[in-house]
Amino acid sequence: MNDHQRSSKTVTLEDLLRIKRAERPPAEFWASFEKSLRAKQLAAIVEKRPWWYSWRPVFRWSVPAGAVAAVAVTVLSLRSGGGLAEAPQTGREIATAIPVQSEPASLERVALQPETAVAPASSFDAPRHAAEPVVVAAAESVQSSAPAAVVPAERTPSGALASVSEQISGVAVASVQTSPVSVTTAATESEMRPGADFGAFFERAVAHLDEGFRTMKQPSSEPLAQLTTPKDARRARLLAFGSSVDANSPMYSNASNVLRSRERITSHLNDEALYDSIRRLGVKGNGVSIQF
Amino acid sequence: MNVGSKALDKTLVASPERQQEADSDWAVVQQVQAGDLPAFDKLILKYRERVYGVIYNMTSNREDAADLTQDAFIKAFQSIHRFQGQSSFFTWLYRIAVNSTLTHLRKARLRTFFSFEKINEEDKTAEIISILTDKSGGDRELFVKELQEKLNEAMQKLSIKHRTVVTLFEIDGLSHEEIAEVMDCSVGTVRSRLHYAKQLLQAELQAYTRL
Numbered sequence: 001m002n003d004h005q006r007s008s009k010t011v012t013l014e015d016l017l018r019i020k021r022a023e024r025p026p027a028e029f030w031a032s033f034e035k036s037l038r039a040k041q042l043a044a045i046v047e048k049r050p051w052w053y054s055w056r057p058v059f060r061w062s063v064p065a066g067a068v069a070a071v072a073v074t075v076l077s078l079r080s081g082g083g084l085a086e087a088p089q090t091g092r093e094i095a096t097a098i099p100v101q102s103e104p105a106s107l108e109r110v111a112l113q114p115e116t117a118v119a120p121a122s123s124f125d126a127p128r129h130a131a132e133p134v135v136v137a138a139a140e141s142v143q144s145s146a147p148a149a150v151v152p153a154e155r156t157p158s159g160a161l162a163s164v165s166e167q168i169s170g171v172a173v174a175s176v177q178t179s180p181v182s183v184t185t186a187a188t189e190s191e192m193r194p195g196a197d198f199g200a201f202f203e204r205a206v207a208h209l210d211e212g213f214r215t216m217k218q219p220s221s222e223p224l225a226q227l228t229t230p231k232d233a234r235r236a237r238l239l240a241f242g243s244s245v246d247a248n249s250p251m252y253s254n255a256s257n258v259l260r261s262r263e264r265i266t267s268h269l270n271d272e273a274l275y276d277s278i279r280r281l282g283v284k285g286n287g288v289s290i291q292f
Numbered sequence: 293m294n295v296g297s298k299a300l301d302k303t304l305v306a307s308p309e310r311q312q313e314a315d316s317d318w319a320v321v322q323q324v325q326a327g328d329l330p331a332f333d334k335l336i337l338k339y340r341e342r343v344y345g346v347i348y349n350m351t352s353n354r355e356d357a358a359d360l361t362q363d364a365f366i367k368a369f370q371s372i373h374r375f376q377g378q379s380s381f382f383t384w385l386y387r388i389a390v391n392s393t394l395t396h397l398r399k400a401r402l403r404t405f406f407s408f409e410k411i412n413e414e415d416k417t418a419e420i421i422s423i424l425t426d427k428s429g430g431d432r433e434l435f436v437k438e439l440q441e442k443l444n445e446a447m448q449k450l451s452i453k454h455r456t457v458v459t460l461f462e463i464d465g466l467s468h469e470e471i472a473e474v475m476d477c478s479v480g481t482v483r484s485r486l487h488y489a490k491q492l493l494q495a496e497l498q499a500y501t502r503l
Binding site: 009011021044 | 329340348358361363365409411414416420421423424439440443458490493497501
């Protein structure tokens with residue numbers, strides 16, 4: 001190509017970029033390149049990266065965020081649904097409360113808890129009393145002068161528990177009149193542990209109580225067992241009054257004196273039963289005397 | 293002409309040869325996956341110049357280009373057991389190299405240190421340089437150096453993505469479809485970026501194209 005031809009030819013952008021393509025390293029560069037590449041390759045083989053290495057940028061932000069989220073979820077779950085997690089404990093509490101009915105002092109310990117509402121089983125309404133302690137009792141229990149079982153409502157997991165409690169209350173009332181039937185004996189150690197199957201535990205407890213009820217029905221027909229003292233009758237009357245007063249009812253919303261008297265009655269009943277039980281116990285010589 | 297430049301020429305020809313190349317690469321990859329680790333050296337030898345060329349033209353720095361090329365091969369070596377042959381090996385390798393370079397460029401955006409390779413004056417390139425030197429009327433060596441600087445400056449004025457498209461298409465000779473696969477975007481996006489980048493380069497280098 002002569003000078004004239006060269007000068008007449010135009011250079012395009014593609015031609016200029018072709019010059020860029022021609023920029024290449026010298027041969028000796030590849031020798032050092034291969035050497036360092038080999039070293040890196042060996043290091044890569046020896047130091048095998050952990051599986052999470054490629055997720056490093058994600059972990060940098062997600063781990064603190066995840067920890068915060070986990071704490072938030074835990075706090076929320078404890079606030080809103082804490083009762084569900086403690087459902088087995090509720091079962092244990094019921095189980096311990098039921099045999100207590102034959103021991104008035106223990107029963108009063110349960111009844112003395114603040115915000116304790118006494119209600120007959122017929123008026124038991126789990127959703128309505130969701131914020132109040134659930135009282136497992138029956139109409140007959142008034143006659144037998146002892147509320148059946150008191151379970152804090154905030155630990156009640158669902159309405160299913162309420163129906164189970166109603167069943168238990170019916171059976172438990174019968175046990176009050178005779179020797180106590182310990183539900184705890186119906187439950188095995190594994191069932192009493194937190195986290196155990198709550199439903200299975202209740203089924204066993206109810207079955208055991210039911211069995212006890214059937215076997216103990218016979219002695220209750222004895223004339224002495226059917227006797228009720230005037231004190232019991234009074235207590236039953238007061239208890240019936242106290243249970244018929246519903247603090248949430250619009251009828252009693254403004255009647256503060258009625259509510260106050262209900263509290264007084266409840267307190268009186270509790271104190272009376274407590275002192276009654278203490279009076280019955282005594283020490284005589286080397287033995288302990290029990291007054292019937 | 294060494295192995296790398298032969299391979300570079302191959303990429304500029306039609307797709308049957310590219311397919312043949314992909315098949316031979318896949319055979320080597322299967323060897324490596326089967327435990328024949330030294331077989332990976334064949335792939336390094338075959339593609340190192342092309343990969344280096346792409347990275348060098350994206351970074352305009354020979355030291356960075358060398359490090360990033362090595363890193364790309366190491367990453368490919370580490371994850372070769374995950375390569376299933378759904379794309380050609382060189383597309384997969386290019387994707388690793390381009391992504392590593394893009395990450396590097398985003399991190400070192402403020403650093404503008406250029407280092408040039410020597411122009412390998414072969415047939416066509418020598419002719420173009422001669423034409424430009426004749427028209428400018430200056431010293432050839434000085435002119436080449438100045439041209440190199442101007443070309444690098446013009447390339448660095450492009451955005452990272454536009455620079456990558458120009459490098460892969462005009463310098464490395466990949467097709468629009470291959471660039472779309474490497475850059476994980478549509479062919480239309482590749483064409484659009486290429487058109488825009490060429491307009492910018494034309495404006496920057498008009499002093500040479502109008503000589």
